[in-house]
Amino acid sequence: MNMPIIDENDDLSATQNSPNLKVPSEIFGNKIKCCICHRICSKNPKYIQLEVLSDVILPFVLCSKCQDTFTAEDIKLMTNLFMIFGGYFAKNKLEPFSPLRILHELTSNTAHLEPTQINMQLLHRALLHGISPKEYVEKLQQLASSELNSFF
Numbered sequence: 001m002n003m004p005i006i007d008e009n010d011d012l013s014a015t016q017n018s019p020n021l022k023v024p025s026e027i028f029g030n031k032i033k034c035c036i037c038h039r040i041c042s043k044n045p046k047y048i049q050l051e052v053l054s055d056v057i058l059p060f061v062l063c064s065k066c067q068d069t070f071t072a073e074d075i076k077l078m079t080n081l082f083m084i085f086g087g088y089f090a091k092n093k094l095e096p097f098s099p100l101r102i103l104h105e106l107t108s109n110t111a112h113l114e115p116t117q118i119n120m121q122l123l124h125r126a127l128l129h130g131i132s133p134k135e136y137v138e139k140l141q142q143l144a145s146s147e148l149n150s151f152f
């Protein structure tokens with residue numbers, strides 16, 4: 001996946017001149033929060049532009065830790081999920097993550113959800129608990145193998 005990375009000194013005036021588009025990363029005085037983890041970007045913030053919600057390109061700011069931790073594909077996926085469902089990476093880190101409990105919660109809801117919607121919401125909940133997309137896949141693989149072992 002090709003994610004254009006722009007230099008922090010690049011001019012974002014194209015977006016700033018558009019009244020309907022705002023920088024999703026929150027700005028506090030001169031400080032900007034990372035779009036993934038919401039930490040203040042105190043050193044080496046990276047300004048990027050991502051296509052979100054299928055057809056809108058917005059600027060985002062990444063802290064140095066998220067730049068080092070996540071792939072470009074992870075960042076695009078996570079940014080889209082946070083824009084759709086809210087929150088940020090590790091927002092609920094102190095709470096236990098139980099995929100089966102969340103799955104039960106999502107499927108017992110009266111509103112019918114398509115499997116793709118359930119997958120997206122389950123991954124979003126994992127991200128809120130501070131579980132990266134890679135760790136999430138590993139956890140699902142462990143869960144699937146333990147369920148298969150108990151089945152056979």
Ligand SMILES: [Zn+2]
Pocket residue numbers: 034035036037038039062063064065066067
């Ligand atoms: Zn970050």
